[in-house]
Amino acid sequence: PAIWIPASGGIGELGEGGPLIGLLPAVSFPQGTARLSQGDLLLFYTDGVTDCENEHEETFGLDRLRAWAARQTGVGPNEVRQKLIDELSSFAGKRRHPDDLTFLIIQYRGT
Numbered sequence: 012p013a014i015w016i017p018a019s020g021g022i023g024e025l026g027e028g029g030p031l032i033g034l035l036p037a038v039s040f041p042q043g044t045a046r047l048s049q050g051d052l053l054l055f056y057t058d059g060v061t062d063c064e065n066e067h068e069e070t071f072g073l074d075r076l077r078a079w080a081a082r083q084t085g086v087g088p089n090e091v092r093q094k095l096i097d098e099l100s101s102f103a104g105k106r107r108h109p110d111d112l113t114f115l116i117i118q119y120r121g122t
Contacts (some may be wrong), residue, residue: 014077016091018050020084025053032089049121052088054080059110060095066104075102088116 026043047053049111056076063071079098084093092114099112 014054014080017053022081047119051119053117056114059112088118
């Protein structure tokens with residue numbers, strides 16, 4: 012599930028995750044709604060982010076990702092992008108990533 016980083020602080024998750032986009036024909040995806048406020052961020056990510064391993068074969072995991080996301084309140088999307096790249100690189104150390112590290116950060120600018 013996507014991680015929601017409200018501009019007011021804290022984090023949340025947007026419902027459930029779904030199947031890989033573009034992999035299977037005629038697949039359905041769960042739907043939901045959320046009331047976003049100006050400045051809120053959404054972080055969409057693949058399992059390559061949470062499965063990133065360090066030299067001790069520990070995974071970055073969802074708990075670390077949530078804790079990291081909670082520290083991103085008030086940070087712009089471009090800086091958050093670079094900070095996540097740096098965080099994963101620092102965590103992995105010299106360990107090569109066996110999977111893709113794909114993520115998307117969206118900032119809601121309001122209406």
